[in-house]
Amino acid sequence: MPATAAVLSTTAPPGATFRLDGVRLGRAGGSAVLDGLGLRIRAGEVLAVVGPSGCGKSTLLRTLAGLLPPLSGTVTQDGAPITRPDADRALIFQDDALLPWRTVRGNVELPLAIRRVPRVERRRTAEDWLARVGLAEHAHKLPHQISGGQRQRVQLARALAARPRAVLMDEPFGALDAQTRTGMQDLLVDVLACTGATVVFVTHDVDEALFVGDRIALLHADTVVDVPLPRDRSADRSALRRRILSSL
Template identity: 60%
Template sequence: MSTTIDISDLILKHRDRAVVDGLSLTIASGEILVVTGPSGCGKSTLLRAVAGLRPLDGGTVTADGAAIVGTSRDRAMVFQDDALHPWRTVRKNILLALQLRGVPRARRSAEADRWIAEIGLDGFGDHLPRELSGGMRQRVQLARGLAGAPRVVLMDEPFGALDAQTRASMQQLLIRTLHAHPATVVFVTHDVDEAVLLGDRVVVLGAAGEPVRRVVDVPRPRQASPANDGARAAVIEALTAHNTLSTPQETNR
């Protein structure tokens, strides 16, 4: 089950300066919306506002018509830093999410094992985060976030610190997992190829306080298709028109 997010005339400030100024956007139930733009344009700030982790300086953000005024079990955050509890094993990190969701104790262990298998970490359930690679930790964080059955998943450059091969693997894992466990997703990235691969739409924010530069529809989301070449070009054009796009090598960093 997923949720529609409505953002209307949103203002978010850092100190006295607006970083998001008058943003209006509807994110459809079950949509994967990718947000990109120059550094400092308010991408992470926007995610925190939708999560209910920071107050609004103006405007409204609603989930299925209800104002977001604080955190909720229905909204999960996935960060670039895996943010796992370092003293908990893989299984116990996932079990915590199941406990908070209210899954009966008798079912938790089997459900945790199902998630471990689903993310390809059979045999690692009793490992601590420090014993895992970065990609493996991100797999655990993804499982922990989705095990709580959120209606909205907010992802802040979750694969940005991974090498290219691991990043590609995580993108495919995310696609498979969301197919099996649908949710509304807001995904922040600096990587244009990642944005066009994952998103139903890509929102290109302007610099801090500027209007949205462009909203690009992706013809064939989650597919490596020539039909998406035009969407990729449109995103790059929106970024490079203001000299904010990194070189192709830098977009993967």
């Protein structure tokens, strides 16, 4: 095996921890969308982030991803400043961003190929993740040959195949119909259970936040609330739902 080739670990990596202290976020030369933000994100948790449009949810994700530096304050992962993108952090958007000329399996293999994982290993890993998201029989197809919900499954498999320590999700199911969206929420909760990854999940949907999140950050109110267990759609969380909606 070449010395430059990478081999994926067989054990789940620990989730990343994030800390934001006195953070001001926005684009240089423009007004800040968040100012004085303080936030702790625990290893292995799913933190759902809600708030009205323009409150800085997507800006927060891009800062955690290392794509947008803070205007002031500190943003760290495991105590080290975040200064650039890193393979430890996967970013998932509402647009699936699949490469149209690569097959479904080829798209899932892409981050592994970039890391120079040997062909046999990345093929096995891609096929394993496609099976986990219920798309094993579609591995040979191109993205335009599958549905929007299936493309989002491919994007999820691609993000998790490289075993990131954090997954940053920006309204990933926002463009899906209600039934497909519910199925994707169930799938997300199921597959994340075995990854150990920390997840920051941005959404406008309070019910979605209540289902997928361990905690919910209300950016506009500078508040984080715990979501009681069990994670069950039949659980009565009406009081917490009303509290969140009233804050919006």
